[in-house]
Amino acid sequence: MAVSPTPKLTPANFPCLDALQHLGPFAVALSGGADSTALLVACAVRWPDRVHAVHVHHGLQTAADGFEAHCVALCQRFNVPLAVQRVNAVHAAGESPEDAARQARYRALAEALQHNWGAHIQHMALAQHADDQAETLLLALSRGAGLPGLACMPAVAKRHGVTYHRPWLDVPGLALREALKAAGETWVEDPTNTDTRFTRNRIRAELLPVIAQAFPSFRQTFARSASHAAQAQTLLQEVAEQDLLQVGNPPVIKALQQLGEARQSNLLRHWLALEHSQASAAQLQALLVQVKACITRGHHIDIKVGRGFVRRDGAVLRCYNL
Structure with a gap:
């Protein structure tokens, strides 16, 4: 009992x-x-x-x-x-x-x-x-x-x-x-x-x-900083969702190039998360460099990202997970 x-x-x-x-x-x-x-x-x-x-x-x-x-x-x-x-x-x-x-x-x-x-x-x-x-x-x-x-x-x-x-x-x-x-x-x-x-x-x-x-x-100040970071991340998430609607999914390279580098980075992280992939800081920077340089029809993009790759497929980027 x-x-x-x-x-x-x-x-x-x-x-x-x-x-x-x-x-x-x-x-x-x-x-x-x-x-x-x-x-x-x-x-x-x-x-x-x-x-x-x-x-x-x-x-x-x-x-x-x-x-x-x-x-x-x-x-x-x-x-x-x-x-x-x-x-x-x-x-x-x-x-x-x-x-x-x-x-x-x-x-x-x-x-x-x-x-x-x-x-x-x-x-x-x-x-x-x-x-x-x-x-x-x-x-x-x-x-x-x-x-x-x-x-x-x-x-x-x-x-x-x-x-x-x-x-x-x-x-x-x-x-x-x-x-x-x-x-x-x-x-x-x-x-x-x-x-x-x-x-x-x-x-x-x-x-x-x-x-x-x-x-x-x-303890209180660290918790407050974490709360501020969470609020800022929520805002970045909303911006990324709006930008992805404009750029398209998969992202259209020319439309992506119209954004500033910080918003490109934010959007790409969000897109990769939707594709169940995650880029390191170095991988994301390499991808941004290639997106910026992609001004000719024959430009090749093939970047290792997480356990897969991001590649150019005509006018868009595609994520291929292994």
Whole structure:
């Protein structure tokens, strides 16, 4: 028999969740760590009949069974329906382990919702917080990312047919742990979080404490910068969509040449994304040079882009993926 939640728990124990207020039934992505445990508890206390949970069992470490056990017990205590989805997140040769696990996790979350609740639940809350956003921004800066990367994690995004919500992007991770401790709740520590072979963990353990000493409000200011980048990227996306309507799809070279270089670049990135391709900065620059030089009928364009090529086909550009 499920045990009722501790009476002292109220929504006021945890950071504000008003961003989720408008949702109907929704799920929480529950890993069993401090952040997702806090989110599950906070949501279950505020909306006891509306919340479901999904736990993804990656099977990548011996601690995975302990995470699942914690999630099962927690959801039983709060009368939250739980779906456990098992995945194989082993990365392929040349693929980042973190990226492989993330891609597998998102697929598993979407599949769990579909298999367990169908169209009844299409929204999911994620527990990423201000520290996660700051780490993401620093990673993007270290890679020389453009606006899409600097925009970091959006508060709301759709993926694989699921709308994801991140209500705590402006909340420090320490606040979530303190709320759990005050409520007498426990969580499971992921042993890989202290492995500084992973860049994100090095940022968390070594860089963020130094930044906090110099700029105590960095979490809020970094989040604000990411928000500005996201807004600017949204504007560029709208411009690219309008320009593509004028230039055509596939892009007509002469029409493309009528735009300034920055708008050509913006349009081509957008077009390549629609073609499921992505150009590096060097590849895109090479393509822009060839577009500019394409003033004769016999001019040849054949540029390597991502896993394929962009080639001239008469008056237009075409993308060929391998």
